[in-house]
Amino acid sequence: ENVAACCTECGDACYGGDEDMAFTHWVTKGFVSGGRHNSNEGCQPYSVEECEHHIEGPRPPCEGDVPELVCSETCHEGYEKTYEEDLQYGLEAYVLPQDVTQIQEEIMTNGPVTAAFAVYDDFLSYKSGVYQHETGLLEGYHAVRIIGW
Template sequence: MLKIFVSLLLSSSVFGETIDKLHPLSIEFIDAINRQQNTWKAGKNFDENTPMSEIKKLTGSLKSNFKLPIKHHKTDVEIPDSFDSAEQWPQCKDVIGTITDQSACGSCWAVAAASAMSDRRCIKSNGELKVPVSSQDLLGCCSYCGFGCKGGYPYMAWLYWKAEGIVTGGLYNTTDGCKSYSMLPCEHHTVVGPRPQCTDYDFSTPSCNKRCDNSALVYNDELTFGDGFPYTLNNAEDIQREILENGPVEATFNVYEDFLSYKSGVYSYTMGSLIGGHAVRIVGWGVENDLPYWKVANSWNYDWGEEGYFRIVRGRNEVDFESDINAGLAKI
């Protein structure tokens, strides 16, 4: 009985301080996360003095009561135990394997959408169309998608692709396509790193300039479009079958304080308060130690998490991860 009491005491306090009073970026909070579970590893990502207002800029997916039409797949399609989109479509490996950096802007909704659109366009063209879809164009020109760098609605990005089109364009300081991302990569997490700290910047939403960076390219000629009405998926097996058939999808989920310290492993919510909504790209899935997971590409650069990726528990709608998946077909 004494051992049980001590165990409960340790699980709810650290050196006499209750967990709910710990700073969410502190070593004590991180240690408490690692004591309470063994499927993922938490570690120091942020300086404890980082304002939470700055961290909230890493999110940007807004909630809405509106949902795109739900798509269901035939259940006779066999689902493998593991799957990786980059391995399935090696002709598009460089596109699918791109890890983005949203910089000091709450543009995850646009960056994740444009990345999934790029993947799907490449896959449908059998590797012929590798120039990415421009997250810059989507972020700056979709006035009804939300509030730009202050957040947006992922489903609206897919509607905009269908209705208005989005030009081509790659990462910051690249010459791929029409409009490259204008905000430079920065350190979202590490105390010391090769890039400037994101906290040094406060980017506003880029203006909608309907012209290409390269004057030799014509904006209207570089437009890409979605084919047919976009849709949502809301259960694990339909999400898997959709990825098997058409490629990566955009997912939205709730970010809690413990996720800020993710380093590796299969994440599940352990402790902490809600930070905000975040949009990411699901590229595959697998199983580790009998625990099913999604493989997810984040937009906080390649030195975050597992080289820019994270894994999260699959099949139980962890932190609302499987309840609002947006996608659409590419027109080629």
């Protein structure tokens, strides 16, 4: 939640963001640890209760607007570190070319990569395999982590 609340240049909190700017923020300003809602894990556990968006699942459906997130520079009461002590920083942020071979080399050398793809109406009914857009309007974009191929 720290990234969504404190990285104002990263986008629009729970309504979407820019993963490239989030990585840049991680390198320059850092992020603190967190945990699930009501877990007391990490410096700043999620304040927003988990719910299901657009699908049926084990959590209750999301209702109403997402509460406005507030950037806080303190850890929850009882946490063993200060906010400043808990901050973690990335070493560098960079964008790869849209080239399969270079992305595969990056994964083999440095581990998982982040990617984004366009989401259309038909993505909401996608069940398995490699998603291919067939019909419907653009809904937005979705960021994912690629761990292999």
